[in-house]
Amino acid sequence: MEIVGFLLCQIILLSRKNRLPFMLELYQFESCPYCAKVRAKLTELEIDYIARSAPPGSKQRETLQELGGQQQVPFLVDPEMGESLYESDDIIAYLEEHYSNK
Numbered sequence: 001m002e003i004v005g006f007l008l009c010q011i012i013l014l015s016r017k018n019r020l021p022f023m024l025e026l027y028q029f030e031s032c033p034y035c036a037k038v039r040a041k042l043t044e045l046e047i048d049y050i051a052r053s054a055p056p057g058s059k060q061r062e063t064l065q066e067l068g069g070q071q072q073v074p075f076l077v078d079p080e081m082g083e084s085l086y087e088s089d090d091i092i093a094y095l096e097e098h099y100s101n102k
């Protein structure tokens with residue numbers, strides 16, 4: 001029984017370390033220059049993230065509207081911190097503040 005608990009803890013710790021349940025999500029699309037800035041920062045900081053494809057007219061735009069109240073991209077969701085934000089410069093500043101040494 002103890003070994004089961006130990007293994008469960010290891011799995012939970014491992015998944016947290018790899019940020020599986022708490023991965024950042026970026027609503028974006030390929031040709032958006034503001035999204036490209038944010039993707040570049042995520043790459044620079046070596047942050048894994050979920051890229052939600054949200055070109056104009058896509059289904060993800062509806063989700064974006066529901067989550068943030070606007071259809072603008074880029075839009076970052078940080079489930080771990082319970083934060084979400086628009087504006088590429090604000091997102092970049094947020095990433096630098098919270099994730100630059102992770």
Ligand SMILES: N[C@@H](CCC(=O)N[C@@H](CS)C(=O)NCC(=O)O)C(=O)O
Pocket residue numbers: 031032033034035056071072073074086087088089
């Ligand atoms: N100031 C914003 C500008 C973002 C912006 O203009 N995004 C465009 C796409 S490149 C957008 O979402 N436009 C509304 C739309 O596509 O419906 C930022 O820096 O993030």
